[in-house]
Amino acid sequence: MPENKSLSGKGRVFSRSTAIVLVFILLTSLLAACSKGDDNGSGADNRVLRIGFLYSSPDNEQYLRQQYTDSFELLNPDVEIQIVGAINYDDQRYEEYDPKKEQPDPYEKLKEMLTGKNPVDVLMIDLGNMKRLVKDNMLKQLDPYIQNSEFDITDIVPTVIDGIKDAGEGSLYGLAPTFSSSALYYNKALFTEAGVPFPTDGMQWNDLFTLAKRVTKGEGQERKFGLALSRYGGDPFYDTQNYAAPLRLKTWDDKGEKMTVDTPQWAKVWKDILPLYKEKIMPTQKDMYPEESAMEDGKRSFNPFQGDMFLSGRLAMTIGGYDYIQELERAKGAAEKNKNVTAIDWDVVTVPTFPEEPNVGGSIYINNLMTINAKASNSDDAWKFIEFNNSKEWAKLKSRSTYEMVSRISFLKPKEGTNFNIKAFYTLKPVPPSDTDISTLYQKLPNIWEVNQYGSQLFLEVIEGKKGVEEALKEWQTKGDALLQKMKKDPQASIHTMEGGGVSSVGVYR
Incomplete structure (x- = not known):
């Protein structure tokens, strides 16, 4: 028995010693970890x-x-x-x-x-x-x-x-x-009804415009439009900017001091887009959001696709992003449950290109x-x-x-x-970035957007037949130069402060 007590005592001493050692090791490890955390990551392991x-x-x-x-x-x-x-x-x-x-x-x-x-x-x-x-x-x-x-x-x-x-x-x-990225979406049914072949990969813009004209038909609220350059189309001037993106045409020089629009290149861009609106091949905002058609028996009719003419079945082709697929699939799912919803039978091809830039798209x-x-x-x-x-x-x-x-x-x-x-x-290359530092320019000249607003109103006057393309571009160049020079002296300058009222002459602020 005494030997057993002695052994038990030694066991207790050993246990206490072991516990102390273990606690010491844990504390040391904890302190080391804290030290590594305090040295802001300069340690080899952190x-x-x-x-x-x-x-x-x-x-x-x-x-x-x-x-x-x-x-x-x-x-x-x-x-x-x-x-x-x-x-x-x-x-x-x-x-x-x-x-x-x-x-x-x-x-x-x-x-x-x-x-x-x-x-x-x-x-x-x-x-x-x-x-x-x-x-x-x-x-x-x-x-x-x-x-x-x-x-x-x-x-x-x-x-x-x-x-x-x-x-x-x-x-x-x-x-x-x-x-x-984006691609050209097309409605197969509208092409089949018109007896027109589907668009294909690798098309050039002129071929696409011809195709859009062929598939356009109907009048009034029943008209089927051939093309929109974006899902939220209807802005002619914005369309000219998007269309010209692969050509890398500039509105003003890199310093934002002189306009660069009175050129044959810009004239061709405007002349390419102009007939698409004059002949109603592309829808306007009024076509996309008709006021009278929204009323039935004095009540506003329900249209889940309001503003989206492609999903409404009235647009043969549109340029849309990869995310648009989700919207189309949702509509397809709704059509299976709701007889008033018609699913679109669609596919996509590459966005058309220019002969000058055969492998470059404006949407990547x-x-x-x-x-x-x-x-x-x-x-x-x-x-x-x-x-x-x-x-x-x-x-x-x-x-x-x-x-x-x-x-x-x-x-x-x-x-x-x-x-x-x-x-x-993903077939086409992205448009190379511009050398112009657009973001910095807009920081320095916060009202420079008014120059484009002026161009927008001039293009509308061209569509209405009030001005010719070359005449409008020359006016945009002249008035834009004047505003840019005024902004050079006063970065806060605005068209409102120019002699003669500036843009008001073409109705930007009417």
């Missing part, structure tokens, strides 16, 4: 990756994390993501607008994020800003990272890669996991390019982040989106239950 966006705020940081960083952090617990915004929405949210207060220059703010005391590692931007930053040598070329890590980009949509290279002087300075947008700061302090994790978000695994998860398209061809397939020409959305 790293910080700063990701910059042009616009951000505490309100939308959660969205940005869900969209881009949460999955990466889950798989890389030793990396702490910090979201940084070049411009904080909240800085102006609660301020009364002061036209005399100078607004922040977006591009200068981007450069501050790249060169400041605590620069970002990854910068997410659009093609235009990437092009400017490449010229200013502020981004790292990704080609060496791609080669060293043997990262497969052969599966990425070629036109997306080509578009990024065009903006990067032939090299890859960014990768985009998704992109936005790459706005979430992931780039690496030339002065990144954590470029290894920056590439790891870009590699992950542009991987096939990531694309597989995101391919269920109905708004943006993933850049991996392997996962670009029609959703289950649909069958359409999905290649139409």
Whole structure:
């Protein structure tokens, strides 16, 4: 028994000693972890990756994390993501607008994020800003990272890669996991009824206009229109701007000091669009939102497709985004339950092109390019982040989106239950970004939009037969020059302050 007591006592001592050692180890580990947390990621096992966006705020940081960083952090617990915004929405949210207060220059703010005391590692931007930053040598070329890590980009949509290279002087300075695009939707039934062949991929604009004219028929509320250049069409001047986008024609020079519209190129653009409205091949806003037809027996009739002439069955062709498919499928589902709803039998082809730019469409947008700061302090994790978000695994998860398209061809397939020409959305190259810094120009000259408003009213007068195309463009050039010169001296200048009333002569403010 004494020996047993002795052994029991030693066991108790051993147990206490073991417990003390274990507590000491746990405390040491806890202190070490706290130390790593306090050194702001400078420890070898805890790293910080700063990701910059042009616009951000505490309100939308959660969205940005869900969209881009949460999955990466889950798989890389030793990396702490910090979201940084070049411009904080909240800085102006609660301020009364002061036209005399100078607004922040977006591009200068981007450069501050790249060169400041605590620069970002990854910068997410659009093609235009990437092009400017490449010229200013502020981004790292990704080609060496791609080669060293043997990262497969052969599966990425070629036109997306080509578009990024065009903006990067032939090299890859960014990768985009998704992109936005449009295609030409057409109503098969209207073409069949008119005995006209369906549109095809690779058409040129002149061929499309001829096709639109052939399929147009009927009068009044029964008229079937051939074409709209957007789902929300009916604005002739806006149509000329969209139509001319691949040609990269400018309204004014890069400095916003002189107009550039009195040219044969702009005259041809106006003359191309003009007959489509004069001959009612394209619907106006009045056609899309008729007042009288909305009333039946003194009551407003219900139309779930009000303003959408394609879904209403009155428009043969329209240019729409990839997200429009969701609207068409919803209508199809409603038609199965509601006899008053007719489903559209549709398909898509590529947006038409110009002979001068045979492979360029005006409807592909790459706005979430992931780039690496030339002065990144954590470029290894920056590439790891870009590699992950542009991987096939990531694309597989995101391919269920109905708004943006993933850049991996392997996962670009029609959703289950649909069958359409999905290649139409990614066959053409995006329009190369302009050298003109539009955002900064609008910051410096907040009323420069009035110049386009003036052009809009002049084009309406051309449609009404009050002016000829060349006459209207010459007037736009002259009056626009005068306003731009006035804005050069006074950035707050407006057409209202010009002698003779300026735009009021053509009815912009009637």
